[in-house]
Amino acid sequence: MNLALKQVVTKQIITDENRWRAVVARDRSKDGQFVFAVSSTKIYCRPSCPSRRPTRERVAFFVLPEAAEQAGYRACKRCKPQRAEVSDPQIEMVQRVCRYIRENQINALDLSELARHANASARSRASSELARVSTPQLSALVI
Numbered sequence: 001m002n003l004a005l006k007q008v009v010t011k012q013i014i015t016d017e018n019r020w021r022a023v024v025a026r027d028r029s030k031d032g033q034f035v036f037a038v039s040s041t042k043i044y045c046r047p048s049c050p051s052r053r054p055t056r057e058r059v060a061f062f063v064l065p066e067a068a069e070q071a072g073y074r075a076c077k078r079c080k081p082q083r084a085e086v087s088d089p090q091i092e093m094v095q096r097v098c099r100y101i102r103e104n105q106i107n108a109l110d111l112s113e114l115a116r117h118a119n120a121s122a123r124s125r126a127s128s129e130l131a132r133v134s135t136p137q138l139s140a141l142v143i
Helices: 003-011 016-024 065-070 089-104 111-117 123-131 135-139
Strands: 035-038 043-045 059-062
Touching (some): 089 111
Antiparallel strands (some): 035 059
16 A cells, blocks of 8 residues: 555544544444543443443543553453554554563663664664654653
8 A cells, every 4th residue: 555545544534533433333443543431431442342332522532552541541351452453553663662661661762772672664764764653643652
């Protein structure tokens, strides 16, 4: 899939209204693209979770499960959203970097070292690839 087409496909699920429709439809194809969290239960789920649907007013969306956890939500025990397959390679890269930082409790790393642990593509491009990860994906996590 060429980059322009991928960006168009990715943007189709960006709005909260589109995310909400995926949640109501229990759309398995959206698993790994985002999680939804319910304020009354403090639980987050993947879009296809078989649990009872909350009212829209109580739902917040997060790009990554880690972001929902940092906001005070816990993972659903039915759908196990933290185990969902990630379909976006940039989100997957951010998750690898966050896991590395969390596991190693390192306060300061340079971008090339993080890129190496993220398994970013060719070393010569690794730092720039990691640096290009979109702001919404990185702002979803407070490292």
